[in-house]
Amino acid sequence: MKEETNHVYPLWKKLARANLAAAALTVAAAEKPNVVILATGGTIAGAGATTANSASYQAAKVPVDKLIMSVPELANVANVRGEQVFQIASESFTNERLLELGKRVSALSKQTDVDGIVITHGTDTLEETAYFLNLTVHTNKPIVVVGSMRPGTAMSADGMLNLYDAVVVAGSPDARAKGVLVTMNDQIDSGRDITKAINIKTNAFSSQWGSLGMIVEGKNYWFRAPVKRHTIQSEFDIDKIDQLAPVEIVYAYGNVPASLYEGAAANGAKAIIHAGTGNGSVADRVVPTLQKLRAKGVQIIRSARVPAGFVLRNAEQPDDKYDWVVAHDLNPQKARILAAVALSQITSSTEIQRVFWEY
Ligand code: DAS
Numbered sequence: 001m002k003e004e005t006n007h008v009y010p011l012w013k014k015l016a017r018a019n020l021a022a023a024a025l026t027v028a029a030a031e032k033p034n035v036v037i038l039a040t041g042g043t044i045a046g047a048g049a050t051t052a053n054s055a056s057y058q059a060a061k062v063p064v065d066k067l068i069m070s071v072p073e074l075a076n077v078a079n080v081r082g083e084q085v086f087q088i089a090s091e092s093f094t095n096e097r098l099l100e101l102g103k104r105v106s107a108l109s110k111q112t113d114v115d116g117i118v119i120t121h122g123t124d125t126l127e128e129t130a131y132f133l134n135l136t137v138h139t140n141k142p143i144v145v146v147g148s149m150r151p152g153t154a155m156s157a158d159g160m161l162n163l164y165d166a167v168v169v170a171g172s173p174d175a176r177a178k179g180v181l182v183t184m185n186d187q188i189d190s191g192r193d194i195t196k197a198i199n200i201k202t203n204a205f206s207s208q209w210g211s212l213g214m215i216v217e218g219k220n221y222w223f224r225a226p227v228k229r230h231t232i233q234s235e236f237d238i239d240k241i242d243q244l245a246p247v248e249i250v251y252a253y254g255n256v257p258a259s260l261y262e263g264a265a266a267n268g269a270k271a272i273i274h275a276g277t278g279n280g281s282v283a284d285r286v287v288p289t290l291q292k293l294r295a296k297g298v299q300i301i302r303s304a305r306v307p308a309g310f311v312l313r314n315a316e317q318p319d320d321k322y323d324w325v326v327a328h329d330l331n332p333q334k335a336r337i338l339a340a341v342a343l344s345q346i347t348s349s350t351e352i353q354r355v356f357w358e359y
Helices: 012-030 064-069 095-109 128-138 157-170 259-266 285-293 332-342 349-358
Strands: 036-040 079-088 116-120 143-146 181-184 187-189 192-196 206-207 213-216 218-222 247-253 272-275 300-302
Touching: 012 181, 012 259, 036 064, 036 157, 064 079, 064 192, 064 285, 095 116, 095 128, 116 157, 128 143, 128 181, 128 192, 128 332, 143 272, 157 181, 157 187, 181 192, 181 213, 187 206, 247 259, 259 272, 285 300, 300 332, 300 349, 332 349
Parallel strands: 036 079, 036 116, 116 143, 143 181, 247 272, 272 300
Antiparallel strands: 181 187, 187 213, 192 206, 213 218
8 A cells, every 4th residue: 555655657647637637627617607706895895903893994905806815615606707897985986987887797798708797896885886787787697796794804704605695696597687686695685676774784785575585505596586677678778878867865854955955956966866754755845946946857756765665656745746756666875876877868757757667
């Protein structure tokens, strides 16, 4: 036995073994999906001073290649490569950055050597980016937006598994044609419905109509599918949008002055999202101002500061009479995204209301 372990393989046998291993890897690589990770920053790329810093850290520090290296298991499920699109905390996203990211996603989705796309992103505006891509990128390929609530340097960091889940879903044929997806905390959610509901826990994200599914140990479990228009079903195409319309949000409360709405319009807003109390209610002292702004061509869209439910048309306000729009179940920040996209190609309030019913 001893002699056998000391046996030196002739060089040709070593080469054969190496070729076999390489061939196996090639075969394996050919079998695995090709997933591109577009990194934009956020906590998932964050770093804290100590492992105890789960909430105080600096976002947008770790580059995409290091992120990929930090989860070697990614190589078991996909052929992964990364691109650093931005390195920012997501509260610093802008319309211009949304367009730049969306156009890159669209271009990659058209490549035959790309099976799925993951976007690593800060959690603060993750829901806005996910909805924007859901509205404008014409592909059936899985697009998965992912973030984390703790930096990778913290005990029980959630980013590694969130990223692994995102890559699995992005490489999954059964994730195709479901619109843009978000994988956080073992859930698979629709980019349309997801929102950040808690600002400091790992179960921060939820969808009021429920997740589409779950992912557990690299396996997807689906329970429902989106019913609203998205991706290839959308009339909005990122490749034909060069600018998003200026749309602003006014957060309503007892004592809210009409001047805030006038200021938004004076600043060039083409539409104002009213983040109303209750069911999108409007204070009696504000109604005349909104009527005046509507008469000047500014679209008035009633959303609600209340996190769940949906705004009813002609309930709290005579929307037909005032020619206003209701945001349906979209929260103010998502209503802004839809209005900014829609106003890039439509103008009538009737058409905008249709869009809010359909998307
Ligand atoms: N500031 C947050 C952001 O970048 C950090 C995070 O939660 O990702 O959205």
